[in-house]
Amino acid sequence: MANETGLFIYGIVPSDVEPTPDAKGVGDPPGEVTAVRHGDIAALVSEVGLEEPVGRPADLTAYQELLDGTAAVAPVLPVRFGTVVTGPDAVVDLLDAHQDRFADALDEFEGKIQYILHGRYDEQAVIGAVLAENPAAADLAAQVRGQPEDATREHRIRLGEIISQAVELRREADNAELVQALSAVSVANAIRPPSGELDSVHAAFLVEADREAEFVDAAEEFAGPRRQLMRIRLLGPLAPYDFVSAHQLAE
Known part of the structure; x- marks a missing residue:
């Protein structure tokens, strides 16, 4: 039985955005990034196995690099990491259901x-600044300095709380x-x-x-x-x- 696949969604973009040929998606090996278009908007996606774990550091890096690279040339709405749907029809349904909202948001983030x-x-440095500004803390620090931890436990706890x-x-x-x-x-x-x-x-x-x-x-x-x-x-x-x-x- 062949492994079932789905589409990992990275972000929503204007429909004229075209993924570069060297764009790499999540997975091992990385999936090819494509665009599923609907009207004036599109979703950047790549194919992943539905049984394939997605969440490795390399996957998060691929997700961020794709979105950050896209943001340098076009507005993009990042979709929550790990969002996977069953196929292109599901992506189109998603775009259709929120088309106006996504289009307005893309306009809002244009050029930003x-x-x-x-x-x-x-x-x-920060402890020194606290002691310089707080006489009570400075006094506690002087009392515990050079003393056994067991004998000054309460003072040390209080000093830690103040800091x-x-x-x-x-x-x-x-x-x-x-x-x-x-x-x-x-x-x-x-x-x-x-x-x-x-x-x-x-x-x-x-x-x-x-x-x-x-x-x-x-x-x-x-x-x-x-x-x-x-x-x-x-x-x-x-x-x-x-x-x-x-x-x-x-x-």
Whole structure:
């Protein structure tokens, strides 16, 4: 019995978008990326075995690279990773059911790209800043310094709580400053939840493509005076993952 196949959907695009011959999809070996068209919109898809596990790091990389590459030349609505339907007819049904909504969304994202700023505090620097600003924390740190852990357990727990709370407040303040600094060179923003205790700023920005250089300059200006306290990465340009929740499929 032949293995059954389905279509993995990457994103929704205008109908005139044509996948490049070297575009690689998910799977092992990677599937050929094609477009299923319906009216003014289309879906980028590739064939996958219905029994084939999809979710390897290589699959996620292929998904992101295809969408980010597409976003560089055309508007694209990312579809939630792992969305698989039975075949072209199912894709057409999906496009037909949401045609107006998808078309309006594509118009909304025309000429726009996403960037992400993700920062991580230097542990020693942020602890030093907390101790400098909080006399109670500084006093606790002095009491436990050089002392056995067992004998100072309660003090260490309390100190850890104070530092954790202070870092959380600093993170909120830094994210607010980031949004304020970049709001004039972006059209929308979305604060992302921290992925770790030492996360600092973490936000996505929707940027007009013709203001990309201006945005990058503003991001570098924000990062400059904060380099001793945190390390910030600028990721992009990307597909607008953080701004298409109202248009995503398979909720």
